[in-house]
Amino acid sequence: MAATRLPLTGHSLAEAVDFARPGMPSQDTVYQVVSFTPPAGETSYKRIRTTEFDSYDPASERASVASLVGRTPPTSPDEFAAAVAEATGPVTDDYTGTSRKAAKLSIAEGTTESFTDLLQLISSLPADEAMISHDPPISITADSGRVAEEQRNVRLTGYLYAASRERDNDFHLMVGRDPRASPETYMTVEVSGLPSRSDKSHAALKTARDSFQAFFGKHLPQLTYDYYDPPIPLVITGSLFFDMDHATGPHPGPPSLKSHIPTIWEIHPVTAITLGTQRGSSERSGLPAENTIREVVDFESPQGEKFRILRTNEVDSYEEAIGQEESNKR
Structure with missing residues (x-):
């Protein structure tokens, strides 16, 4: 039976969620469910945010989240989100590990x-x-x-x-x-x-x-x-x-x-x-490859029609050739 309420926070769900489906988390670890639609996508997904860490994560990193579980009254989703953000710490795109x-x-x-x-x-x-x-x-x-x-x-x-x-x-x-x-x-x-x-x-x-x-x-x-x-x-x-x-x-x-x-x-x-697709490129014909999209802009026309602009790093092939020639000259 699909769930309509999160035991961890006591909050009701906007849409029922089937936690019995294979690949789903334990229902009592979920503190937030949010729907989102990716850029250039036609399918919406639920992002189900949990308190599940990798078991090898240090206890010091898990402590702030663990302390919020089982409280009365229940911890709010925002409090859990803040604790998880604190545990995550500052992030960059640079790899900072050492093992192998x-x-x-x-x-x-x-x-x-x-x-x-x-x-x-x-x-x-x-x-x-x-x-x-x-x-x-x-x-x-x-x-x-x-x-x-x-x-x-x-x-x-x-x-x-x-x-x-x-x-x-x-x-x-x-x-x-x-x-x-x-x-x-x-x-x-x-x-x-x-x-x-x-x-x-x-x-x-x-x-x-x-x-x-x-x-x-x-x-x-x-x-x-x-x-x-x-x-x-x-x-x-x-x-x-x-x-x-x-x-x-x-x-x-x-x-x-x-x-x-x-x-x-x-x-x-x-x-x-x-x-979002298993074709190795965008699912609907006429869309750019997702890894070329650098910006997504939504706008509404004077007539009230809604559109989405996908700005990419794609250039005409002859422009690439010209750019290479200029680079070679330098």
Whole structure:
């Protein structure tokens, strides 16, 4: 039965939500539900904001949110939002992590393999146990580069079920199968924080990050997990990465989905992402690729008609050639 009220805050929902659907959070962790329509999109989604952290997040980061749970009278959504914002802390686009930094910010050398179902991809991966006992051992130091098994690029068609923003400024995506498919299965995908501008992977990683941020706008995830209803169709391209940092201890993922995440392999970093469609480009013909959109402006004509302008970084091909010629002259 669909819920019309949030137990955590006591607030009624504007529209009923089916928390029994696969890929949804535990109802008692939800403090806010907001509907949004992405730029250039025709489908609206519910952003379901929760108190779910990754289990390895330090207790000090979770404390301000945990202290608000179970109060009488219940904590308001605004109070939870403020506590989550405080836990998230200041954010930038720059990658600030250290564990296996060299591998995480590099792009694999292999050609791109396409997968239309997540289980197909997972079945093609070496077993976690084999990677944990890899010879030579995989280090988690900052200069740890890709091993041979990680020199694969993949293109995956799937659905975005949940996302959070990590302390290192990576966006942590939970990508899964069609919601009607069985068994329910998810995998971690990372839209990376950015390396230095001089890094050869910077341009591709920035394009992917810009595309992700343009889709969500002011609805970007924070340190706790957001879930999406319905799940957001997507196509992602990126490099396979084994998360040796979590070979022991708690594995990544939100508590409501962790039992359905069978591996600590990831797609990391993402080099291209299309959200809202599984065609790899905009769903309606005549629209630009989402990763070229730099600004969205709504306006109303004198006749009362409403329009949306999508300003892009696209130029005519001959203008690109002229620009290259001018650059060569300099």
